[in-house]
Amino acid sequence: MEASEGQKKILLQGNEAIVHGALAAGCRFFAGYPITPASEISEILSVKLPLVGGTFIQMEDEIASMGAIIGASLAGVKSMTATSGPGFSLIQENLGYACITEVPCVIVNVMRGGPSTGLPTNVAQGDVLMARWGTHGDHPIIVLSVSSVSECFSVTIKAFNLSEKFRVPVIILSDEVVAHTRESVILPNQNEIQVFDRITPSVPPEWYKPYAENNRGVPDMAAVGDGYRHHVTGLVHDERGFPTQQPKEVEQFLNRLHNKITKGFSEIVMTKSFEMEDAEVCVIAYGSVARSAMRAVKDARMQGIKAGMVQLVTLFPFPRKVVDSALRQCKAVIIPEMNMGQISREIHRVNQAGTRIIKHNRIDGHLITPSEILKHLISV
């Protein structure tokens, strides 16, 4: 494809494309701590953010990075951090704070092999359920995944938009392969990009209730210092932000947190289907594995097998409708993952029709190849 007027065709690495996406979405604050394979995001932003009047800071650890981006976002500036497994463990504490205080922010986790220090330079998808459930307590959250350099750009923009719109932290799960792959991508003109900014209050300060219910379920958000003095706390709070233990208020508040995501389901859930129209067998994949799956499906088609693929871009809230219809349509579904089967659990949950599910798991630090997936497509 060729770039048209105003667009740019450039060769980028996945991590670089995330930077481009973040800047295009309006990110002006980044706090991070170096870690392979995410460091390029920090390094490039340390160059680019000051150019656009933004701020880059390297904090003392990932706990601090997460605190700093929440602080900056509370002050009205779109913020992001990027890390990998060990750092992702550390951000969990303040991630919960962002959930309960409804502070928009984006967290990139470039997945590498774990547990612990694991395989720092190898690829894995072991943090999928952690991204959903890592911080304590029942909490709503959005988890997106990327499988290509161009998605690194577009999904990052989407992540910021969803975060601003629903006032919820959004996690982008990348992986070592996507992060370090170089591909040529076409970056759209800034005016072709849709950017959503959080809605700020229009009422006078004395009427402002920072956590009041409205028809969107997402309260308007005033920035610190804008004249709407209010209280922000990680304790469960009433609509004015003050701590409460009244069962009714507690229930109302927590229900609203969850409901705002449920209400936004159709906007949040993104999937891509490939050759699914007449598919009798399909692969459900995400991240770099979706690339291998795509190749495998093409190869299978060459051999006359009616194969298709569903790529999950949104991992949570789980795209149950699309998965459900794939399960009903196909006689077998193959789920390749670079973990022991974290998304396949979710797929099993949706599998009311009892369709045959074939897991394919690889945890040796290497990408699942097209031929591994093709073998399954042939055998069913």
Place this chain on the structure above:
Amino acid sequence: MLERAEIIRQEYLRHDKKFPHVWCPGCGNGIVMNALLRAIHHLELPKDNIVLASGIGCSGRLPTYVDFNTIHTTHGRALTFATGVKLAKPQLSVIAVMGDGDATAIGGNHFIHAARRNLNITAIIINNNTYGMTGGQYSPTTPYGSKSTTSVYGHVEHAFNIAELAVVAGASFVARGTVYHANHLNTMIQQAIVKKGFSVVEVISNCHVQHGRRNKLGNAVQMINSFKENAVPVGKAEGMTAADMQGKFTIGVLCDVEKPVSTEEYDRVRQAAQTEASRIAEEKAKNGVKRYEE
């Protein structure tokens, strides 16, 4: 006096908040809150421009009651949030209120790095020698030999000197006060807020309920009076021997130095980046090189 107290009550307390507060009668936290409000009132700082961030603990509840932009963060992390707010909106006065456990145990790393980084932030640490909120376990400032719910046989570790820790970590301004010396505390807090750079005020305070009771230090009044007896002004302490200082502590300004404030340094970085970018662009234009990416 009464008049000023009334102005402060009306102007700065949150009257729409469900009082009462969570503090025990006689707790030093109230005196610190009062000193902070008087300092802000005296400096005539607009309420909209003040951000008060705190961690978790009895001390961490302080911002709940006062009418500023208040952020009750996670245990130990107040300074990390404060850092983000300050960098995003440098024009705001950012003040962090922390407990001794909050600032020097779980948040110890953030504390020394905030001091080293030297953003224009004020840190107030209420040192009551214990984890008040969780029921009186030993903290990094619990004195050697003291009893706590986790050192019933006497504490075998040694205490941090918070103010001195801040000095060596690189803070621009460090002072210590007590809840007995309330006026002095107000002055120390004013100086800390006015000071450009990272400034720290350690406040020696009483938790008679958890720490005092277990160590037979008396009631709130007796504990607060003991601060009067044991506090030695910094100047006077210089002429005293270590033996003279046994069981005592210094109050006043421990350090006040000028160094580049990183809130402003970040502006310099932005300018440097932009100058460099236009230089490269000019060079490319001159040499006829097409810019393929900015």
